[in-house]
Amino acid sequence: MAAHQTVDGLPHLADQEYTMVVRSAHQLVKATLTELEIRFPPMRRYTEEHHRRTAEDLFAGFIVRTGAILAARRVPARSLDPALDLLALQLKEFPRACRTPARAREALRTRRAPALTIPGPGKPA
Known part of the structure; x- marks a missing residue:
């Protein structure tokens, strides 16, 4: 049997999660690229x-x-x-x-x- 997900019993949270991800898409990409510079130092020289x-x-x-x-x-x-x-x-x-x-x-x-x-x-x- 699959583990019960918190959102399974609260379907409105799935919509809220989607909305929050969409609203923060720009920040998510920026944060990912910033973290990539830390984890992959050659990216620090990227233009x-x-x-x-x-x-x-x-x-x-x-x-x-x-x-x-x-x-x-x-x-x-x-x-x-x-x-x-x-x-x-x-x-x-x-x-x-x-x-x-x-x-x-x-x-x-x-x-x-x-x-x-x-x-x-x-x-x-």
Whole structure:
């Protein structure tokens, strides 16, 4: 028998959790990147561009994993395309930000997340 989850008997908490995560998404990404600098010291030398690319890679990886989970549930991974379309539509005024859903869509299409690379002297981001 599976362990009883606290939210099982309190369904309103699941909605509250979702709302809180959505509201704090920016802070969650920022905190993750900050912690990555501590755990992976070469990231301390990353430029803003490098940080943005890392966040894009993490998002693309998340989309690929989500697609795999959906496929295991017999839901086509391409069902994520409308969400990526809507995200891109909302970001249309922000060309750099539009790269995030585009890279995620490409990763989903090829079924692999972009490799996280470590930029160094003379290496492009």
